[in-house]
Amino acid sequence: MKRLVLVYLISISIIGCARNRGTDVYTPAIIAEEDSIHGGQMNFELNPKVDILFVIDNSESMLSAQEKLQKASDLFVDGFGENSLIDYRVGVITVYDSRRCGNEDKNGKIIECYPEGRLRTPFITRGNGAKDNIRAAINVGVLPLSQGGPRFEELFSPILTAFTPELNHANDNFIRSDSKVVVIMVTDEDDSSSSISVDNFLFQLRESLGARINLYGVVATPECPRKSYADKPDRISSAVAQMNGRTYPICDASFGKHLAGIGSDIREKLMKQEIVLQAIPQSGTLQLFYGDKLVPPGRGWYYHPR
Numbered sequence: 001m002k003r004l005v006l007v008y009l010i011s012i013s014i015i016g017c018a019r020n021r022g023t024d025v026y027t028p029a030i031i032a033e034e035d036s037i038h039g040g041q042m043n044f045e046l047n048p049k050v051d052i053l054f055v056i057d058n059s060e061s062m063l064s065a066q067e068k069l070q071k072a073s074d075l076f077v078d079g080f081g082e083n084s085l086i087d088y089r090v091g092v093i094t095v096y097d098s099r100r101c102g103n104e105d106k107n108g109k110i111i112e113c114y115p116e117g118r119l120r121t122p123f124i125t126r127g128n129g130a131k132d133n134i135r136a137a138i139n140v141g142v143l144p145l146s147q148g149g150p151r152f153e154e155l156f157s158p159i160l161t162a163f164t165p166e167l168n169h170a171n172d173n174f175i176r177s178d179s180k181v182v183v184i185m186v187t188d189e190d191d192s193s194s195s196i197s198v199d200n201f202l203f204q205l206r207e208s209l210g211a212r213i214n215l216y217g218v219v220a221t222p223e224c225p226r227k228s229y230a231d232k233p234d235r236i237s238s239a240v241a242q243m244n245g246r247t248y249p250i251c252d253a254s255f256g257k258h259l260a261g262i263g264s265d266i267r268e269k270l271m272k273q274e275i276v277l278q279a280i281p282q283s284g285t286l287q288l289f290y291g292d293k294l295v296p297p298g299r300g301w302y303y304h305p306r
Contacts, residue, residue: 006042006275006288042278046290048085048270049179051123054092055159057187058140059150065250066142069186069218072256073135079263081126086270091123091174092137095187096158097150099194111148117161119171152192155185155236156201163208181209182266185240186218188250190233198238205243214269215245216262224251271300280305 056066080086094114101113114120120140124133143149161167168175175181185191193201205213217240220229229251240247246265248258286303288295295301 006044006277006286042275044275046085046273047087047178049087049176050080050182050266050270051089051175051179052091052182052184052266053159053162053174054090054138055155055183055185055187056092056094056138056140057150057153057155057189058094058143059153059189060142060144061188062186063142065186065188065255066138066140068253068255069259070135070139072259073138074131075256076259076263077131077134079260079265080267080270081130081263086267087126087179089123089125089174089176089179090134090137091119091171092121092140093117093119093158093162094140095150095153095155096161097152097154097192098157099152100148100150113148115170117158117164117167117171119162119174122172123174152194153187153189154193155187155191156193156196156239159183159185160196160201160204160208163205175209180212180214180266180270182214182216184216184218184262185236186250187233187236188220188229190219190231191235191239198235198242201239202242213243214266215240215243216265217245217247218250218255218258219247220251221247221249224249 056062056069058066081088096113096116098116100111101116103111105111121133121137124130124137145151162171163175217233217236219233219236221237222232226232233247237247246262248261252258281303286297288297288301297303
């Protein structure tokens with residue numbers, strides 16, 4: 001990754017104060033001289049990395065929503081992927097149902113489920129065919145209840161499992177140690193992880209990932225008709241809100257617009273960095289280089305005097 005370099009002159013103000021005769025009170029500054037010296041340069045690396053985990057509900061009721069999700073995936077990638085600096089990975093897991101998986105059905109047969117927290121396909125990176133590969137990965141389909149599909153859709157538990165060292169290793173070290181991490185939950189139900197409270201879920205996320213985790217939800221928000229959707233996603237909405245994320249209505253026909261909005265939000269959070277200068281620059285002298293290329297102000301950076 002090329003280095004970004006800031007070059008500038010430093011403005012130095014030499015300010016004098018005068019003592020009023022016969023008093024011990026200093027008046028405001030009455031002398032101000034300015035001088036300039038070469039400020040040299042600051043070097044820093046801009047290496048934005050993001051690992052994006054989709055958690056998709058694959059119950060039977062999600063069929064139409066998944067079809068919209070696939071069609072909208074290109075807009076999602078465009079939202080953050082148009083910036084060629086962003087090094088991204090995209091992986092997909094499905095919801096889990098611990099009440100059913102590994103237990104016997106009514107006929108005494110063990111219900112086998114896809115491993116909790118395991119990526120459905122190898123994670124996708126930037127490159128030729130990335131959009132097609134993301135679209136294919138998101139196409140998890142639906143699984144009928146009779147074939148081991150979920151009845152109680154758990155999202156919190158498979159997310160936490162995916163972030164454990166053991167599962168991350170099994171997922172080919174999908175989550176990197178120096179990347180932003182984004183989780184996008186897509187479901188028409190609320191989370192049903194029976195043994196995990198919202199507070200405990202967030203605590204474990206912060207313990208394993210710190211401040212680099214971001215949450216989003218495409219869910220059956222309150223404005224979605226309740227006759228078509230069951231429980232309001234109170235647990236998911238609460239978790240997303242406490243992480244300063246955003247939720248979008250799954251019932252909205254503008255699915256692509258919402259995913260594009262998530263993509264754009266990811267890009268903004270990745271690329272918006274504040275660099276504190278070591279001194280106050282002289283007006284008009286600040287320059288930024290990417291490698292040896294001069295980047296003009298207003299085309300990706302600006303100086304804030306404060």
